[in-house]
Amino acid sequence: MSETILSVRDLCVYFEIRDEGWFPEKKLLRAVDGVSFDLEAGETLGVVGESGCGKSTLARAIVALVPATAGEIRFDGQNLVGLDAEQLRQQRRHLQIIFQDPLASLDPRMTVGEIIGEPLRSFFPRMSAAERRTKVIEIMQRVGLMAGYINRYPHEFSGGQAQRIGIARALILHPEVVVCDEPVSALDVSIKAQIVNLLMELQQVYGISLLFVAHDLASVRHISHRVLVLYLGKVMELADSDAIYRAPRHPYTQSLIHAVPVADPRQARARPAKGLEGEPPSPIDPPSGCVFRTRCPYAVERCAAEVPALRQVGESRVACHLAEQIQSSS
Amino acid sequence: MAPATLLEARQLTVEFTTRGRVVHAVTEVDLDLAQGEVLAIVGESGSGKSQMLLSMLGLTAPNSRVKGSVRFDGQELLGAPEKRLNQIRARKIGYVFQDPMTSLNPYLSIGLQLAEPLRIHKKLGKAAAAAQAVEMLRAVHISEPEQRMRQYPHQLSGGMRQRVAIAMALVCGPEILIADEPTTALDVTVQAQVLSLLREARERLGTAVILVTHDLGVIAELADRVNVMYAGRIVEKGTVEDIFYRRRHPYTEALENSIPDLSDSRATPLVAIEGNPPDLSAVPAGCAFHPRCPYRLAMCDQAVPPLEAVDENHSKACFYQGELGRGAKAGG
Numbered sequence: 001m002s003e004t005i006l007s008v009r010d011l012c013v014y015f016e017i018r019d020e021g022w023f024p025e026k027k028l029l030r031a032v033d034g035v036s037f038d039l040e041a042g043e044t045l046g047v048v049g050e051s052g053c054g055k056s057t058l059a060r061a062i063v064a065l066v067p068a069t070a071g072e073i074r075f076d077g078q079n080l081v082g083l084d085a086e087q088l089r090q091q092r093r094h095l096q097i098i099f100q101d102p103l104a105s106l107d108p109r110m111t112v113g114e115i116i117g118e119p120l121r122s123f124f125p126r127m128s129a130a131e132r133r134t135k136v137i138e139i140m141q142r143v144g145l146m147a148g149y150i151n152r153y154p155h156e157f158s159g160g161q162a163q164r165i166g167i168a169r170a171l172i173l174h175p176e177v178v179v180c181d182e183p184v185s186a187l188d189v190s191i192k193a194q195i196v197n198l199l200m201e202l203q204q205v206y207g208i209s210l211l212f213v214a215h216d217l218a219s220v221r222h223i224s225h226r227v228l229v230l231y232l233g234k235v236m237e238l239a240d241s242d243a244i245y246r247a248p249r250h251p252y253t254q255s256l257i258h259a260v261p262v263a264d265p266r267q268a269r270a271r272p273a274k275g276l277e278g279e280p281p282s283p284i285d286p287p288s289g290c291v292f293r294t295r296c297p298y299a300v301e302r303c304a305a306e307v308p309a310l311r312q313v314g315e316s317r318v319a320c321h322l323a324e325q326i327q328s329s330s
Numbered sequence: 331m332a333p334a335t336l337l338e339a340r341q342l343t344v345e346f347t348t349r350g351r352v353v354h355a356v357t358e359v360d361l362d363l364a365q366g367e368v369l370a371i372v373g374e375s376g377s378g379k380s381q382m383l384l385s386m387l388g389l390t391a392p393n394s395r396v397k398g399s400v401r402f403d404g405q406e407l408l409g410a411p412e413k414r415l416n417q418i419r420a421r422k423i424g425y426v427f428q429d430p431m432t433s434l435n436p437y438l439s440i441g442l443q444l445a446e447p448l449r450i451h452k453k454l455g456k457a458a459a460a461a462q463a464v465e466m467l468r469a470v471h472i473s474e475p476e477q478r479m480r481q482y483p484h485q486l487s488g489g490m491r492q493r494v495a496i497a498m499a500l501v502c503g504p505e506i507l508i509a510d511e512p513t514t515a516l517d518v519t520v521q522a523q524v525l526s527l528l529r530e531a532r533e534r535l536g537t538a539v540i541l542v543t544h545d546l547g548v549i550a551e552l553a554d555r556v557n558v559m560y561a562g563r564i565v566e567k568g569t570v571e572d573i574f575y576r577r578r579h580p581y582t583e584a585l586e587n588s589i590p591d592l593s594d595s596r597a598t599p600l601v602a603i604e605g606n607p608p609d610l611s612a613v614p615a616g617c618a619f620h621p622r623c624p625y626r627l628a629m630c631d632q633a634v635p636p637l638e639a640v641d642e643n644h645s646k647a648c649f650y651q652g653e654l655g656r657g658a659k660a661g662g
Contacts, residue, residue: 158606190584194604255519262547275526
């Protein structure tokens with residue numbers, strides 16, 4: 001593929017948690033724990049996992065909304081971790097984010113025009129109001145919002161339209177990378193498809209790279225070139241989207257894919273029920289060795305003793321000691 | 331012989347008046363639920379699914395007007411005295427909401443909340459109620475149920491809270507369980523667990539389930555019959571096989587086409603439904619779906635299509651009589 005635009009190496013984001021009690025013990029919540037990947041120009045990388053797996057923290061760390069504890073985020077050759085505020089601000093022009101709850105992420109007291117135009121005010125303070133308005137209208141039309149909406153307020157919009165406003169604001173500076181943090185999770189099915197199609201179209205037009213975070217595996221499959229599977233802050237598997245859905249290597253990826261309801265009653269009822277039991281353990285006190293072993297149907301002694309490294313097996317990069325032995329089920 | 335009808339709604343209509351505008355949340359809905367079956371109600375947000383169910387139990391907001399008839403076990407529920415409704419809600423019809431915190435009290439321990447209905451409605455003693463509550467937690471696959479009894483809702487994960495909410499809805503052995511988007515807020519893995527719980531309730535306890543969802547995948551897994559709602563009306567109803575393999579309403583087709591399929595590659599674009607679901611205070615004239623419908627006929631904005639039988643258990647409300655399949659992903 002083409003050039004790497006964003007390169008993340010051993011990224012860690014830890015939060016300090018204060019324990020209750022008389023002698024509070026400081027504990028570390030390892031939200032993101034040693035994550036590495038590259039994002040190519042014009043590529044969409046999907047990030048999936050259950051709630052609490054660190055996918056949103058990863059998304060926020062990349063646009064510096066939460067500070068990285070260790071590791072590197074290289075954009076355009078420069079490491080964003082450790083930059084001062086002004087240097088970071090300059091780089092942030094090229095890295096934008098779209099949030100899950102479109103209405104909550106828009107200031108209710110600003111008009112649509114002000115919201116979408118705000119990044120221009122911030123980065124091009126000398127741009128005339130008329131020029132800004134032209135650019136705002138241009139991007140509004142691009143994302144499917146009528147220009148007549150420019151003076152309206154966020155509460156007048158439905159979820160799907162509000163998400164279009166968020167997308168317009170993220171795109172107005174023509175960024176190179178857009179991080180999408182569950183952008184369609186809160187939307188209705190019919191609207192979800194509109195927004196997924198819009199993001200794919202905008203990627204074509206502007207050549208942007210997308211980091212698409214979601215727990216909805218079907219949408220991720222649809223939009224992504226490659227998929228990264230996270231569990232308790234660690235990468236379990238990274239592979240081409242076709243490969244990961246055709247032949248998932250990691251037992252966790254297999255269970256995630258198996259848990260997706262099949263919209264076909266005969267097929268859905270014919271397949272064996274073998275769901276994943278329980279929920280992920282706490283990231284404050286993760287299991288030793290492989291973090292997935294407590295829920296893994298294949299776990300052996302070695303899994304408790306040794307942290308599996310991410311390695312190439314078939315078409316996937318996978319962190320599992322037993323990847324060769326495990327038959328992919330789908 | 332077909333199993334007896336447990337719950338029957340006729341011409342159920344729910345309207346609200348807010349700021350001088352009338353919101354038509356539910357319009358002339360007929361619904362039948364047989365003993366032990368899973369009936370799914372599918373539609374987008376704002377299609378009136380939740381209001382329809384709440385109105386049956388007398389739970390709509392004070393500014394609502396509910397018309398029509400709802401009979402449970404042959405008795406009329408609309409206009410029934412609050413005391414009678416309370417008994418039915420407590421013992422006969424359990425309700426699970428999308429957000430489990432709607433039904434859980436943050437100030438009370440799980441044990442107290444689960445035992446309370448048993449003590450009040452089943453007149454059990456303290457120890458007997460607690461023992462049954464522990465059994466119920468075990469039945470919904472909660473680990474270490476004795477310890478959980480002492481915990482508070484905030485100490486549980488989202489998936490576990492939803493399981494406790496289901497346990498609470500089932501604890502008095504209701505005949506009907508209404509599950510309103512019970513898995514929408516959950517992860518896929520937890521969703522699968524909750525769905526198998528609902529399946530178990532039906533199989534082991536014989537509870538009839540009304541499952542409200544916008545996810546056709548959930549329906550395919552669980553439902554016997556399906557009602558498709560759009561803008562407060564039922565536009566198609568049939569068995570789960572009718573709806574998936576012999577659908578006759580353009581909206582049902584559009585809904586199915588818009589779900590991304592795990593077997594699709596990146597190259598297949600999703601078939602979105604253009605436009606937005608209608609505002610229920612300004613429903614389009616005629617068929618409410620006509621502005622978004624690819625099969626629209628001249629008469630569609632003139633009259634509301636009646637729900638007509640196309641088969642023994644299958645009916646649709648649509649004037650278009652031709653074949654569907656104009657969407658890119660048609661078939662099935």
